[in-house]
Amino acid sequence: MSVLIRENMLASLEDKLPEDEVLAQISTLVFAATDTSSNTLSRILELLAHHPDMQEKLREELLTAGAAEGIPYDQLNQLPYLDAVVRETLRRYPPLTLLSRVPKQDVVLPLHKPVRGVDGTLITELPLKEGTEIALGIQGINTLEELWGEDALEWNPQRWLSPLPKAVSEARIPGVYANMLTFLGGPKGCIGFKFAETGIKVTLAVLLSHFTFAPTKGQIVWNLAGIYYPTVEPDRNNPQLPLVVSAL
Numbered sequence: 001m002s003v004l005i006r007e008n009m010l011a012s013l014e015d016k017l018p019e020d021e022v023l024a025q026i027s028t029l030v031f032a033a034t035d036t037s038s039n040t041l042s043r044i045l046e047l048l049a050h051h052p053d054m055q056e057k058l059r060e061e062l063l064t065a066g067a068a069e070g071i072p073y074d075q076l077n078q079l080p081y082l083d084a085v086v087r088e089t090l091r092r093y094p095p096l097t098l099l100s101r102v103p104k105q106d107v108v109l110p111l112h113k114p115v116r117g118v119d120g121t122l123i124t125e126l127p128l129k130e131g132t133e134i135a136l137g138i139q140g141i142n143t144l145e146e147l148w149g150e151d152a153l154e155w156n157p158q159r160w161l162s163p164l165p166k167a168v169s170e171a172r173i174p175g176v177y178a179n180m181l182t183f184l185g186g187p188k189g190c191i192g193f194k195f196a197e198t199g200i201k202v203t204l205a206v207l208l209s210h211f212t213f214a215p216t217k218g219q220i221v222w223n224l225a226g227i228y229y230p231t232v233e234p235d236r237n238n239p240q241l242p243l244v245v246s247a248l
């Protein structure tokens, strides 16, 4: 945001954004960045609390790399298990599960594989009228068994430590990040995906090298909304995720 403000002050009169547009950009950045990243982080901590073996493996990787004292960006980004945990969570539990797009003109959309219509004809493409709202099933693509294999619905960071199934790379998923649609792609894709990934990794590095996380007795429910958020049953309105946190 400071870069945006600074560059706008330096821009020529012709290129300068008016103040209301700068404010609108700042609101978009805050809105787009906050709940997406924090809910992903909550999801990771909850999953690690329920998988103490994976939590320990990740902590060991972090402590060996010196995360307790603080490690440089490049080194943090090269930690394979940390990367696997973040990727797998963003694959299996994308904070935005469904988004839509509206074509500005009539288009014909080719299908990845043909489907059979109720009258028995084979359909290979969909003609869409301008203005038709199309739902993009982010979570559906991220967890398609046909691509990711029979365990597509399992949260398994280990899958990122060996080559991905051929079907995944051959599908050419048009997302900006790791063969998935979590951050979408194209001109309206997420501009903050690297920032989000780094923020999540830095926070995990700091927390896991000083604390352990375990589940509480309360039942956590993840509510499907614009952005998935956790609550404690039966309260569905106040986002919260209690965990037992102990100092190392």
Ligand code: HEM
Pocket (backbone or CB within 6 Å): 028, 029, 032, 033, 034, 036, 037, 040, 094, 095, 096, 099, 100, 181, 182, 183, 184, 188, 189, 190, 191, 192, 193, 195, 196
């Ligand atoms: C885990 C974290 C995040 C996820 C899953 C995520 C996901 C997405 C997705 C799917 C879109 C496309 C929305 C659409 O086309 O309707 C998007 C757009 C965007 N994201 Fe992210 N995002 C994350 C974090 C961030 C962060 C940290 C920032 C900023 C630093 C950011 C800034 C933006 C902006 C500016 C847009 C464009 C909004 C627009 O076109 O109106 N995002 N994000």
